Amino acid sequence: MEFKPGRVFLLRVPEGEDLLEFVNRFAERKKIETAIVKGIGSLRNPVVGYYSEEIKAYKRIELFGTFELLTLLGNISIKDGQPFAHLHATLGNANGDVFGGHLITGEVFVAELYIQELLGEALIRKDRGNNLHLWDEERV
Ligand code: ZN
Numbered sequence: 364m365e366f367k368p369g370r371v372f373l374l375r376v377p378e379g380e381d382l383l384e385f386v387n388r389f390a391e392r393k394k395i396e397t398a399i400v401k402g403i404g405s406l407r408n409p410v411v412g413y414y415s416e417e418i419k420a421y422k423r424i425e426l427f428g429t430f431e432l433l434t435l436l437g438n439i440s441i442k443d444g445q446p447f448a449h450l451h452a453t454l455g456n457a458n459g460d461v462f463g464g465h466l467i468t469g470e471v472f473v474a475e476l477y478i479q480e481l482l483g484e485a486l487i488r489k490d491r492g493n494n495l496h497l498w499d500e501e502r503v
Contacts, residue, residue: 364501366397369480376474382406382435383448383466386476390439390446397481400450402435404474409454411464419493424464429472430454433461439478442488442496 372393376385386400407429412421437450453463488496 364483364486364498366481366483369398369482370395371480372476372478374476374478376404376471376476378471378473380471380474382432382469382471382474383450385471385474386439386448386450386478387446389478390448393480395439395446395478395480396441397483397486398439399479399481400435400437400439400448400476402432402474402476404432404435405472406430406432406452406454406469406474407472409452409469410467411452411454411462412467413464414495421465421467421494423467424462426454426456426462428456430456430462432469432474435466435474435476437466440486440488440498447488447496 409426409430411424414421433455434453439446439448450466452466455461486498491497
């Protein structure tokens with residue numbers, strides 16, 4: 364799929380918001396269908412997922428305490444007719460140990476986001492029968 368650059372947002376998420384819920388709500392309010400999302404900051408009690416091919420589901424990794432959000436990277440596309448953020452997070456603790464995965468929840472202490480809207484045909488997630496909603500593959 365090919366897109367043209369649209370609006371660019373640089374913003375701070377209010378403290379106490381759930382990061383994933385905020386990004387989904389922001390996309391809905393701003394009528395963003397497709398975007399690249401990047402961010403840094405700090406999250407409280409984040410929960411990330413590891414997708415297991417064996418069980419075809421996400422294993423939950425629950426972290427307790429406040430973690431540096433070293434890197435947030437992901438995208439927004441359309442799932443079930445709504446903008447849907449798919450975000451991965453790299454998180455660091457006070458010792459510099461790093462954890463990460465598919466972002467499920469996390470309360471914002473600080474989050475600075477960069478959202479680059481992309482304009483073009485809607486990019487749609489579809490159920491692939493493995494508990495994953497994925498885009499069509501690009502054939503070349
Ligand atoms: Zn993921």
